[in-house]
Amino acid sequence: KNEVEQSPQNLTAQEGEFITINCSYSVGISALHWLQQHPGGGIVSLFMLSSGKKKHGRLIATINIQEKHSSLHITASHPRDSAVYICAVSQIQVTSGTYKYIFGTGTRLKVLA
Amino acid sequence: DTGVSQNPRHKITKRGQNVTFRCDPISEHNRLYWYRQTLGQGPEFLTYFQNEAQLEKSRLLSDRFSAERPKGSFSTLEIQRTEQGDSAMYLCASSSFYEQYFGPGTRLTVT
Numbered sequence: 001k002n003e004v005e006q007s008p009q010n011l012t013a014q015e016g017e018f019i020t021i022n023c024s025y026s027v028g029i030s031a032l033h034w035l036q037q038h039p040g041g042g043i044v045s046l047f048m049l050s051s052g053k054k055k056h057g058r059l060i061a062t063i064n065i066q067e068k069h070s071s072l073h074i075t076a077s078h079p080r081d082s083a084v085y086i087c088a089v090s091q092i093q094v095t096s097g098t099y100k101y102i103f104g105t106g107t108r109l110k111v112l113a
Numbered sequence: 114d115t116g117v118s119q120n121p122r123h124k125i126t127k128r129g130q131n132v133t134f135r136c137d138p139i140s141e142h143n144r145l146y147w148y149r150q151t152l153g154q155g156p157e158f159l160t161y162f163q164n165e166a167q168l169e170k171s172r173l174l175s176d177r178f179s180a181e182r183p184k185g186s187f188s189t190l191e192i193q194r195t196e197q198g199d200s201a202m203y204l205c206a207s208s209s210f211y212e213q214y215f216g217p218g219t220r221l222t223v224t
Contacts, residue, residue, distance in 0.1 A: 041204070100161065101158070103157070
């Protein structure tokens with residue numbers, strides 16, 4: 001079982017729909033990150049969360065530390081939101097001091113006009 | 114632009130050849146990471162530098178892979194005797210502490 005699980009793996013929505021992507025993790029974390037990856041490879045950080053909720057424009061991210069679960073919501077979705085959304089958790093490796101990300105496999109979102 | 118840059122963006126090579134990729138991190142960042150991403154998967158950790166010291170290497174990093182970060186600035190990732198299984202996107206990221214900033218990646222195709 002992966003340490004970071006995302007659902008759904010693929011999602012197709014109509015423009016304007018409210019979208020939710022879920023992430024569950026099974027390890028101790030320092031923070032949880034939501035990332036966006038467009039075709040061509042570049043990864044952009046959307047949110048870094050250690051508790052509660054954050055909002056940026058039409059994007060909202062929440063985290064429940066006790067349940068080890070996070071959600072990314074997109075309100076009023078638009079075709080330009082089409083991308084892969086990746087959940088990652090970060091943790092400090094005590095032995096090396098490495099601050100490392102562990103990634104989920106991503107959710108491929110396509111928003112149709 | 115002062116973000117993370119990677120060169121080349123694309124590399125096609127024949128099996129058995131050596132390839133080298135370069136990553137230029139954000140200048141004030143002392144931490145640098147290499148990841149590998151195959152189609153349909155999330156990135157997988159390869160190695161980590163703090164300044165010029167390579168502090169951690171994944172078991173994914175076989176003896177054919179070597180990474181350096183001379184003087185704690187740019188980093189190179191070399192793959193010797195490439196195999197078709199090495200075909201992937203190689204991502205570099207840098208950070209000063211918690212949040213990592215990613216480069217555009219180098220897509221390697223081994224034919």
